[in-house]
Amino acid sequence: MAMHLDRRFTGRGPVGHGYTKDNLDSGRLYYSFRVSDRVVGISLDSTDPGGHYQGSLGTAQLDWLDRTLAAHRDDYALVFSHHPSWSMDNFTPDPNRPDEKRHGGDEIIALLRRHPNVLAWINGHSHRNRIRPRGTFWEIATASHVDYPQLARVIEITDNRDGTVSLHTTLIESAAPHRTDYHDLSQTGLASLYRELAFNAPGKDGSLVGDAKDRNTELLLKR
Incomplete structure (x- = not known):
């Protein structure tokens, strides 16, 4: 701190x-x-x-x-x-x-x-994309930057002016190339190597990406 x-x-x-x-x-x-x-x-x-x-x-x-x-x-x-x-x-x-x-x-x-x-x-x-309804609110978990699929998430709130509110849960990923030049030690090159190593890690868990309902969604709430 x-x-x-x-x-x-x-x-x-x-x-x-x-x-x-x-x-x-x-x-x-x-x-x-x-x-x-x-x-x-x-x-x-x-x-x-x-x-x-x-x-x-x-x-x-x-x-x-x-x-x-x-x-x-x-x-x-x-x-x-x-x-x-x-x-x-x-x-x-x-x-x-x-x-x-x-x-x-x-x-x-x-x-x-x-x-x-x-x-x-x-x-x-949990390093896993997962969204669950909790009755009056939504619980939203997002994958890790360390493990594949290395995702972050942008959450936007929209007042629909009809008694409802929407949460938009857009996933984003690095713009670095999926395959790297191993001699490229620039910021982009290292980010690219990072992606490749995570994708090929022996313990990679492909299920961490989640189902479609855990990724890019519009979540509706009455308000």
């Missing part, structure tokens, strides 16, 4: 990339931020400090999420986390808060359903 707040490493993004000195001083790795006039983003810290690669939320963070969504009841809300609901089943106690309960994916889905302003829960971790 200190590195995010160091202006030497800002790059093209804002200093902190969402984190503030208050986050650094308190050790709290979750926060909210303004996406647009009508949309608020809520970033969760789903890593369990007790260890293991699956995630969960502590009670303090879950209560904060509930309060933050209530405070922004007049905004649309997008919730972000590293872990998806199906990977949040790690209830190892936090060593710094051994008596605090940990909460999994089903409890988080239930909480988000209580807030009609939530449009989507956006996450990763």
Whole structure:
């Protein structure tokens, strides 16, 4: 977090990339931020400090999420986390808060359903394109930049002015060539080599790309 707040490493993004000195001083790795006039983003810290690669939320963070969504009841809300609901089943106690309960994916889905302003829960971790309806919102997971198919995703919100809202979930990939010149050490050449190595990796899982319903979609919600 200190590195995010160091202006030497800002790059093209804002200093902190969402984190503030208050986050650094308190050790709290979750926060909210303004996406647009009508949309608020809520970033969760789903890593369990007790260890293991699956995630969960502590009670303090879950209560904060509930309060933050209530405070922004007049905004649309997008919730972000590293872990998806199906990977949040790690209830190892936090060593710094051994008596605090940990909460999994089903409890988080239930909480988000209580807030009609939530449009989507956006996450990763599984390295797989996967979109699931959650009743009042959509859960949207996107593949990794490390493993094939190395995709990112642009999510656009459209108010259709007919009582519905659409989420457009367009996948994007690198413009680097699929096959590289091994003597080309330019940025494009290295990106191309990266794609080729990922495609030919012995452990490649072709199913990570997902089905058609997990990729370029228009997801409709009544609002």
